Amino acid sequence: MAGLKNGLACKARTFEVFDRYEERPGKGNLYLTVLTLSLVKMASDSKVHSFEEVATHNKTKDCWLVISGKVYDVTPFMEDHPGGDEVLLSATGKDATNDFEDVGHSDSARETMGKYYIGEIDPSTVPLKRTYIPPQQAAYNQDKTPEFVIKILQFIVPLLILGLAFAVRQYTKKD
Numbered sequence: 001m002a003g004l005k006n007g008l009a010c011k012a013r014t015f016e017v018f019d020r021y022e023e024r025p026g027k028g029n030l031y032l033t034v035l036t037l038s039l040v041k042m043a044s045d046s047k048v049h050s051f052e053e054v055a056t057h058n059k060t061k062d063c064w065l066v067i068s069g070k071v072y073d074v075t076p077f078m079e080d081h082p083g084g085d086e087v088l089l090s091a092t093g094k095d096a097t098n099d100f101e102d103v104g105h106s107d108s109a110r111e112t113m114g115k116y117y118i119g120e121i122d123p124s125t126v127p128l129k130r131t132y133i134p135p136q137q138a139a140y141n142q143d144k145t146p147e148f149v150i151k152i153l154q155f156i157v158p159l160l161i162l163g164l165a166f167a168v169r170q171y172t173k174k175d
């Protein structure tokens with residue numbers, strides 16, 4: 001009976017845990033029941049939340065996160081999160097998958113997540129990521145011809161002035 005109690009209290013959602021129960025001699029039927037109950041629990045846990053609903057849980061005392069399509073209620077973890085509660089708050093109201101992955105969380109952090117899992121996000125309700133589209137502005141001086149002419153003139157004009165000065169000097173030179 002103690003095994004059954006533990007099985008029900010346990011939040012683990014893997015078959016591995018229940019395989020161990022099956023190995024116990026003489027209690028095959030009992031442990032099969034535990035497995036079934038667990039599956040029912042899994043199904044009921046997988047509540048589908050809309051993004052709009054999840055986004056309203058954006059406070060220190062009520063904080064939900066969306067990571068890899070799953071919804072986590074991390075309210076009880078706010079004070080204990082090694083990265084602090086501020087980062088968790090800043091990850092609300094959006095898909096926090098990248099924020100979570102960018103930190104390079106350890107395997108044990110990923111296991112901890114399971115404790116706070118409350119369901120799935122309805123993907124159709126997640127707003128599309130906005131991509132930055134630069135304004136359609138004409139590039140300055142797109143036509144290169146005048147620029148080219150200006151550059152040539154920059155060389156020719158001083159040369160012309162020099163040549164003119166030299167000619168004037170030669171012309172006005174007294175023998």
Ligand code: HEM
Nearest residue numbers: 072082083087088091096099100103104105106109112113
């Ligand atoms: C359910 C969600 C989360 C859980 C269970 C979790 C758990 C943890 C744990 C256990 C650590 C200690 C280091 C490690 O073991 O990797 C950690 C560190 C950290 N986490 Fe999270 N975390 C979660 C979500 C997030 C999110 C969404 C962000 C970013 C917005 C974040 C940012 C950080 C930062 C900045 C650190 C500190 C890293 C360092 O200083 O080395 N975490 N987290």
